[in-house]
Amino acid sequence: MKAVVSPVKIWRRQSKISSLLGKTGRVITYTVIRSAPAGYAKFSPYTIVLVEFDDNSKAIGQYRGSTPVFVGMNVKAVLRLALEESGDEPLVYTVKFVEVI
Amino acid sequence: MKVYIKDYYQTRFGELWERSLTDLIFEVATRLLDNNGLSVKDISAVFLGNMLSGVLDKNLLLSAKINEVLGNIGLPVVRSEAACASGSVALYNAVNFLKSEQGRYVLVLGVEKMTDFSVDEVTTALSVALSGSEQMSGLTFPGVYALMARLYLDKYNYTEEDLAKVAVINHFWGSLNPKAQFRNRITIADVLNSAYVADPLKVYDCSPISDGCAGVLLTTEQSQVEIASCCVATDSLAITERKDLLKLQSVVRSGQQALEKAGIDLDDIDLLEVHDCFTIAELLVLESLGVCSQGTAVEFVSKFNQDNPFELKPVVNTSGGLKSSGHPVGATGVKQIGEIFLQLTNQAGERQIDNAKVGLAQNTAGSGGLSVVTILKK
Numbered sequence: 001m002k003a004v005v006s007p008v009k010i011w012r013r014q015s016k017i018s019s020l021l022g023k024t025g026r027v028i029t030y031t032v033i034r035s036a037p038a039g040y041a042k043f044s045p046y047t048i049v050l051v052e053f054d055d056n057s058k059a060i061g062q063y064r065g066s067t068p069v070f071v072g073m074n075v076k077a078v079l080r081l082a083l084e085e086s087g088d089e090p091l092v093y094t095v096k097f098v099e100v101i
Numbered sequence: 102m103k104v105y106i107k108d109y110y111q112t113r114f115g116e117l118w119e120r121s122l123t124d125l126i127f128e129v130a131t132r133l134l135d136n137n138g139l140s141v142k143d144i145s146a147v148f149l150g151n152m153l154s155g156v157l158d159k160n161l162l163l164s165a166k167i168n169e170v171l172g173n174i175g176l177p178v179v180r181s182e183a184a185c186a187s188g189s190v191a192l193y194n195a196v197n198f199l200k201s202e203q204g205r206y207v208l209v210l211g212v213e214k215m216t217d218f219s220v221d222e223v224t225t226a227l228s229v230a231l232s233g234s235e236q237m238s239g240l241t242f243p244g245v246y247a248l249m250a251r252l253y254l255d256k257y258n259y260t261e262e263d264l265a266k267v268a269v270i271n272h273f274w275g276s277l278n279p280k281a282q283f284r285n286r287i288t289i290a291d292v293l294n295s296a297y298v299a300d301p302l303k304v305y306d307c308s309p310i311s312d313g314c315a316g317v318l319l320t321t322e323q324s325q326v327e328i329a330s331c332c333v334a335t336d337s338l339a340i341t342e343r344k345d346l347l348k349l350q351s352v353v354r355s356g357q358q359a360l361e362k363a364g365i366d367l368d369d370i371d372l373l374e375v376h377d378c379f380t381i382a383e384l385l386v387l388e389s390l391g392v393c394s395q396g397t398a399v400e401f402v403s404k405f406n407q408d409n410p411f412e413l414k415p416v417v418n419t420s421g422g423l424k425s426s427g428h429p430v431g432a433t434g435v436k437q438i439g440e441i442f443l444q445l446t447n448q449a450g451e452r453q454i455d456n457a458k459v460g461l462a463q464n465t466a467g468s469g470g471l472s473v474v475t476i477l478k479k
Contacts, residue, residue: 013233029255029346031247032300033239037225040239048240050248050341058341061238071255082237094237 007090020077020095025053027073027097030063039083049097051075065099074100104199105324106317106477107206108137109439114313114427115216115282122158122214125314127170129210133318145204146177148195150188150211151431156226157218167210184230185378186466187211188315188434189331189473196331199321211435212314223310227430230467232339243307243379245468247299249346250381254301256347257396261301265292266402267380268305268424273407275421277452282311282427306380311427315435317442326445329363329459331475338470351472352389352463359461359474367391370415370476371457372444374437376465377422386463387417390474411454415461419444419452437462438475445479 027049036044047063063069064080075097082094110132112125120128130147134140147167155161164178181190188211195209215223227242228235235245250264269289275281292305319328334354337343343350360367373392377383384398392415393401405413420426420440423433441460443449462475 013237029248029252031244031251031302032297033241033244034296034300035220035224035241035243035298036239037228037236037241038221041221043239046239048238048244048248050346060235060240060339060341071251082239092237096238 010090010092014093017079017093017095020059021079023053023077024100025051025075027069027071027075028052029071030069042084049075051097059095061094062096064096067099076100102200102202102321104196104328105320105322106326106328106438106442107320107324108133108318109316109442110136111280111315111432111436111439112313113280114311114429114432117312118216120312122154122160122212123166123170125214125312126167126210126212129314129316130171130208133208133316137318139206141171141174141176144176144206144208146179146198147208147210148191148198149178149180150191150209150434151180151213152182152184152187153213153215153226153430156229157222158214183471184466185376185428185430186434186464186471186473187431189462189464189475190333192317192434192438192475193331193333193473195319196328199319205322206318206320208316208318209435210314210316211432213429213431214312215310215429216312220310234341235339241299243299243302245340246379246381247302248340249385250301250379253347253381253384257399259399261293262289263399264301264306264380265289266399266405267377267383268292270402270405271377271418271422271424273410274419274452275425277450278421278426279450281421281425282309283421283425302379302381308378308423308428311429313427313429313432315432315439317435317438326442326477326479329365329476329478330359331473332358332362333471333473334358335471336469338467340468347385348395349385349389349465349469349472351469352386352465355472355474356390356463359476363476363478365459365476365478370459370461372416372419372441372454372460374418374420374440374460374462376463377418377424378428378465380424382465383418383422386465390463416454419449419454434462434464434473437464438477441477445477
């Protein structure tokens with residue numbers, strides 16, 4: 001099954017991402033998705049973290065760091081490809097997290 | 102104006118490959134009418150709960166389809182969608198319709214057809230009820246509950262074995278329910294040995310993909326079981342907008358309102374049907390309703406004894422819950438109401454609770470974005 005995302009919807013969503021990039025916070029909880037929705041099979045299994053930023057707001061995203069994730073880990077929001085590339089569909093970017101070294 | 106449940110009927114829940122969505126609806130509607138000596142003309146309206154027919158089956162405007170199969174008499178048919186609580190929201194609308202004196206009999210039907218599709222397709226379709234950012238991250242429903250489960254286990258120092266207890270109990274009850282999808286009993290080891298879907302949740306922590314339809318016939322004429330209250334409450338869609346991830350505010354709100362409206366204390370409730378889409382969900386609901394204080398639902402379920410299953414009060418999920426009874430999402434809320442109706446009218450067979458008078462059904466949508474609590478009394 002193909003994930004269909006309208007380019008206009010992508011543009012609206014991506015215009016808000018920049019405010020999150022570079023923010024740092026702490027992993028409150030995480031899971032590993034082993035049964036992925038359409039468009040995400042390439043990344044599966046992947047880790048999703050719930051992060052509380054230093055300003056107490058929260059965000060959800062995949063963890064793409066190189067060291068194993070744990071509750072309490074310090075992470076930073078970075079820009080990454082959200083979905084698998086699919087033919088001539090527009091590329092979709094989103095916020096993911098990596099460890100703060 | 103008081104509203105009563107006159108009758109309940111459901112198909113078996115499970116993999117019903119030989120029957121379509123419409124076949125399931127037709128079976129339930131006609132059985133409810135025939136059993137009560139009614140014809141379609143006696144019905145003032147039909148309230149339908151369904152989540153996925155537009156997303157999976159590519160069938161919308163079910164209202165006209167239902168009218169068509171029921172004889173095309175131009176019946177008002179109103180569909181409600183609130184993800185996994187679609188059936189209860191349909192009931193809520195039906196109750197308010199009757200209370201506003203617009204008719205004498207209505208049908209409430211909850212239906213879902215899910216097993217025609219692959220697990221990937223169903224996972225994707227269900228995740229439409231997550232927030233935009235949650236969907237974009239690749240989160241799934243098992244995933245969002247897994248995030249809550251890890252938080253719960255860490256905070257109260259419980260283990261995956263504690264979550265497994267909920268699945269074992271619900272399979273015990275499901276083994277006594279002839280309409281349940283799974284009638285096999287399972288052990289803690291079965292749960293722990295099943296594969297991870299979204300850590301720490303495993304296959305046996307999750308409710309299945311199911312087909313099924315459930316329906317109730319409501320009336321304003323005095324009957325055995327009264328709907329004492331039916332309340333809907335909401336929370337944020339995104340879990341990132343919630344202060345306390347382990348307290349489901351929609352459940353807290355709908356529960357308090359339903360008890361208040363019915364003039365009933367929690368202590369007076371003999372049985373509960375609660376939303377156990379995942380084992381962790383049942384624990385969080387028991388705590389959010391106030392049946393257990395926060396962090397103690399595991400202690401409550403740990404007291405359950407299969408040799409004396411009616412001892413622990415209130416009795417929870419005698420239908421087998423979503424876990425064992427099956428979870429055709431639009432039908433689940435109606436099935437919960439139906440299970441309590443069967444218990445209050447002594448029709449629950451091997452799982453019959455002695456002398457049950459008051460029951461509470463709680464139906465969650467999504468990760469807790471909406472909850473419906475309905476209280477029934479004899």
